[in-house]
Amino acid sequence: MARAMPRKRSVQQLVQPHLRALEPYKPVDPPEVLAKRYGLRLDQVAKLDANENPYGPSPKVVQALAGSTRYSIYPDPLQRRARQAIADYAGVNPEQVVAGAGCDELIDLLARLVLAPRDEVVDFPPTFGMYPFAVAVQGGKVVAVPRLEDFSVDLQAAQRAISSRTKIIFLCNPNNPTGTLMPESTIRSLAELGPLLVVDETYHEFCGSTAVPLLSEYENLVVLRSFSKWAGLAGLRLGYGVMAPQLVQQLIAIKSPYNLNAAAEAALYATLDDTDLLLQRVRTIVEERVRLEGLLATLPGIRHYSSKANFMLCRFSGAPAHHVQQELAKRGLIVRHFSTPPIQDCLRISVGLREHTDRIVEALRQILPPSDSSGDKPALEFVPRSKRGS
Numbered sequence: 308m309a310r311a312m313p314r315k316r317s318v319q320q321l322v323q324p325h326l327r328a329l330e331p332y333k334p335v336d337p338p339e340v341l342a343k344r345y346g347l348r349l350d351q352v353a354k355l356d357a358n359e360n361p362y363g364p365s366p367k368v369v370q371a372l373a374g375s376t377r378y379s380i381y382p383d384p385l386q387r388r389a390r391q392a393i394a395d396y397a398g399v400n401p402e403q404v405v406a407g408a409g410c411d412e413l414i415d416l417l418a419r420l421v422l423a424p425r426d427e428v429v430d431f432p433p434t435f436g437m438y439p440f441a442v443a444v445q446g447g448k449v450v451a452v453p454r455l456e457d458f459s460v461d462l463q464a465a466q467r468a469i470s471s472r473t474k475i476i477f478l479c480n481p482n483n484p485t486g487t488l489m490p491e492s493t494i495r496s497l498a499e500l501g502p503l504l505v506v507d508e509t510y511h512e513f514c515g516s517t518a519v520p521l522l523s524e525y526e527n528l529v530v531l532r533s534f535s536k537w538a539g540l541a542g543l544r545l546g547y548g549v550m551a552p553q554l555v556q557q558l559i560a561i562k563s564p565y566n567l568n569a570a571a572e573a574a575l576y577a578t579l580d581d582t583d584l585l586l587q588r589v590r591t592i593v594e595e596r597v598r599l600e601g602l603l604a605t606l607p608g609i610r611h612y613s614s615k616a617n618f619m620l621c622r623f624s625g626a627p628a629h630h631v632q633q634e635l636a637k638r639g640l641i642v643r644h645f646s647t648p649p650i651q652d653c654l655r656i657s658v659g660l661r662e663h664t665d666r667i668v669e670a671l672r673q674i675l676p677p678s679d680s681s682g683d684k685p686a687l688e689f690v691p692r693s694k695r696g697s
């Protein structure tokens with residue numbers, strides 16, 4: 308007997324219930340959109356809102372992309388050459404490496420690999436927004452453990468937040484958007500808690516600190532990295548994870564076969580052939596961050612948090628942060644505002660070229676009302692727990 312035809316449903320009803328009301332991840336807008344929004348020419352826009360590299364990719368990447376003959380052939384689903392090249396760079400074995408379309412894809416793949424609906428994930432806000440997004444798509448639940456006032460991780464609260472349903476802990480290190488770097492002891496303590504500990508080291512090259520040596524001790528540790536920031540490949544989408552070989556095999560089994568596209572792969576080899584230049588640029592960016600910190604310290608109504616990455620979080624007391632952001636944008640200086648507490652009074656400024664720093668500081672001088680108090684304003688320093696009083 309023929310089965311009864313289902314009643315006609317709206318396409319919306321075909322969508323899984325937990326995804327119907329999902330807020331899209333809020334990405335940053337491209338320069339053309341920003342120029343139009345603020346009535347500027349494209350060359351007036353200094354894009355300091357997404358921690359992109361102001362120097363762009365290596366010239367060798369541009370050359371390799373123009374010269375590649377591989378675009379008509381599917382890339383290797385097992386990423387053999389790419390995993391070997393990344394492993395050599397990261398100082399690990401290729402069996403421990405899997406590459407993806409940006410670190411974002413690896414966050415998504417890990418969530419897909421381990422989360423069943425209603426499983427829990429711990430993260431430490433304010434932090435990177437892709438973690439709750441990837442968890443929500445899987446129907447999981449984020450248990451947020453707010454960072455302490457200095458944006459360090461509250462280890463005791465983290466311990467209390469773990470339940471039998473906790474599958475992943477996401478630690479962004481250095482943290483976006485605060486720039487905070489947690490020490491190895493914190494990573495160890497979190498790894499001891501049992502769930503998969505995903506340490507996102509997208510900004511690794513700017514600080515040199517890494518959890519990679521701990522991989523031999525903790526099977527549940529995953530380190531994520533990106534070529535977007537230090538190597539200037541954000542538009543090509545290239546990231547990787549380093550983890551236990553069994554996990555790599557599982558991720559390779561569930562990823563889409565050709566996730567590492569031929570252009571990104573060509574850019575990978577050219578980048579790794581030009582690390583001296585790229586890491587020199589990284590050092591220049593870090594020096595520029597230090598210069599920006601020094602200049603901001605001379606301005607009234609603004610405090611910055613000490614950062615170990617290529618951006619800086621600044622707290623405004625002289626004027627609402629959102630107003631400052633709009634005023635900077637009118638001058639072509641695009642920085643990031645976060646509307647949620649505890650950083651609603653803050654802006655995140657990506658470190659750009661020297662001229663960008665000068666433009667930002669000059670604009671802030673115009674925007675912020677003069678202070679009636681004088682004296683030095685030290686950065687809001689991160690003090691490890693062990694060095695704090697009580």
Ligand SMILES: Cc1ncc(COP(=O)(O)O)c(C=O)c1O
Pocket residue numbers: 357358408409410411412435479482483507509532533534535541544545546
């Ligand atoms: C902490 C963090 N993780 C991951 C990403 C995404 O990196 P990718 O461009 O490699 O996807 C970003 C981008 O801003 C980030 O800040």
